[in-house]
Amino acid sequence: MTFKEKFGFGCMRLPQIDKNDPTSIDQELFTQMVDIYMEKGFNYFDTSYAYHGGVSESAIRKAVVERYPRESFKICDKMPTWALTSKKDNEKFVDEMLERLGIDYFDVFFVHNINVPWYKLAENAKTFEYVKKMKENGKAKKIGFSFHDNSKLLKEVLDKYGDFLDIVQLELNYLDWEDSAIEAHKCYDLCVEHGLDVYVMEPLKGGVIVNPPEEIKNDFKEFNPDKSIASFALRFCGSLEHVKMILCGMSRMEDLLDNCDTFENFEVLNDEESEFLEKMAEKLYSQLAVPCSECGYCIDSCSEKIPIAEFFSLYNISKNQPESNIYKNYFDKLCDEKVPAKNCTDCKTCLDYCTQHIDIPGELKKVCEHFKDGFSAYPDNS
Numbered sequence: 560m561t562f563k564e565k566f567g568f569g570c571m572r573l574p575q576i577d578k579n580d581p582t583s584i585d586q587e588l589f590t591q592m593v594d595i596y597m598e599k600g601f602n603y604f605d606t607s608y609a610y611h612g613g614v615s616e617s618a619i620r621k622a623v624v625e626r627y628p629r630e631s632f633k634i635c636d637k638m639p640t641w642a643l644t645s646k647k648d649n650e651k652f653v654d655e656m657l658e659r660l661g662i663d664y665f666d667v668f669f670v671h672n673i674n675v676p677w678y679k680l681a682e683n684a685k686t687f688e689y690v691k692k693m694k695e696n697g698k699a700k701k702i703g704f705s706f707h708d709n710s711k712l713l714k715e716v717l718d719k720y721g722d723f724l725d726i727v728q729l730e731l732n733y734l735d736w737e738d739s740a741i742e743a744h745k746c747y748d749l750c751v752e753h754g755l756d757v758y759v760m761e762p763l764k765g766g767v768i769v770n771p772p773e774e775i776k777n778d779f780k781e782f783n784p785d786k787s788i789a790s791f792a793l794r795f796c797g798s799l800e801h802v803k804m805i806l807c808g809m810s811r812m813e814d815l816l817d818n819c820d821t822f823e824n825f826e827v828l829n830d831e832e833s834e835f836l837e838k839m840a841e842k843l844y845s846q847l848a849v850p851c852s853e854c855g856y857c858i859d860s861c862s863e864k865i866p867i868a869e870f871f872s873l874y875n876i877s878k879n880q881p882e883s884n885i886y887k888n889y890f891d892k893l894c895d896e897k898v899p900a901k902n903c904t905d906c907k908t909c910l911d912y913c914t915q916h917i918d919i920p921g922e923l924k925k926v927c928e929h930f931k932d933g934f935s936a937y938p939d940n941s
């Protein structure tokens with residue numbers, strides 16, 4: 560396998576016309592990006608039933624499936640595990656996904672987002688057994704699951720199903736490599752022990768890695784002024800032997816071009832670079848208020864519809880720039896235009912959905928304290 564084959568187009572963060580409306584995909588720009596990506600010899604598209612409010616698959620159908628021969632591209636799609644209520648749902652969702660994409664087989668098919676609560680849903684619906692049959696009857700060429708929990712659960716799933724699976728998709732990046740909640744290193748080692756390929760999601764931790772405080776940006780410039788921060792993060796993942804695919808979510812043409820360059824001229828990280836990234840990870844973690852990857856999985860679960868990720872993003876930026884008052888204005892605007900963070904009722908429903916295992920209500924309380932806005936779930940502070 561060449562390094563070029565490791566670059567996948569992640570279709571969870573496509574360009575949007577309206578940044579507040581995930582269904583408003585900028586189809587024209589996405590199509591231009593697809594053409595450049597394909598022209599340069601890349602061919603893997605990763606989507607799910609849920610991305611972009613359920614329209615990512617149809618955007619791929621228009622930009623890729625209807626414009627390129629089927630054998631020239633690969634598509635990975637994922638079962639919406641959280642929506643499974645019975646065995647019958649497996650087939651219902653698979654048929655719908657094939658129809659949305661306009662294809663009759665998947666190159667890769669995953670059970671989406673396995674964590675403790677959703678693993679139970681997949682078990683009840685016998686989804687792993689169903690996915691095994693998909694491979695046997697040619698509906699999927701390779702099968703596996705995407706994973707958002709700790710190594711204990713991963714071991715349990717692999718011990719039970721690892722013998723017929725091909726791939727595990729892990730959140731893996733240099734920030735999460737030794738993180739005690741994500742356990743990327745341990746999870747990677749477990750997959751290797753079971754002889755499975757590792758596909759990588761969130762190589763930039765949803766943008767956290769490429770938008771660090773100024774001080775860290777300057778450290779990167781000083782270390783190598785010619786290379787982007789993203790290129791280091793992608794090379795970290797691609798340098799791992801058992802990583803066979805790295806998904807990059809790209810909403811801007813310049814990101815696509817930079818990533819194409821990284822994979823066309825791929826260089827394995829040397830010792831000096833690895834040491835430097837280790838230092839940058841320590842530094843970034845010590846300055847990050849909340850390790851939110853802005854994946855958005857929590858939003859739909861929240862009965863109050865609090866824009867959780869947007870609050871955490873503002874909090875992170877504001878904590879690193881204490882001298883600036885501008886973020887208080889953004890905070891007030893977000894509360895006025897959407898839903899105030901203080902509306903959190905501490906119901907904890909969102910906790911099962913958080914891919915980063917963040918204590919969301921606890922952190923929202925801190926956000927309110929930071930911006931000095933009362934928090935209804937904690938009357939003493941209101």
Ligand code: SF4
Nearest residue numbers: 861903904906907909
């Ligand atoms: S704990 Fe707060 S943020 Fe989480 S679902 Fe409940 S109301 Fe929403």
Ligand code: SF4
Nearest residue numbers: 851852854855857913
């Ligand atoms: S709080 Fe958790 S689930 Fe919500 S956007 Fe951030 S990382 Fe994703």
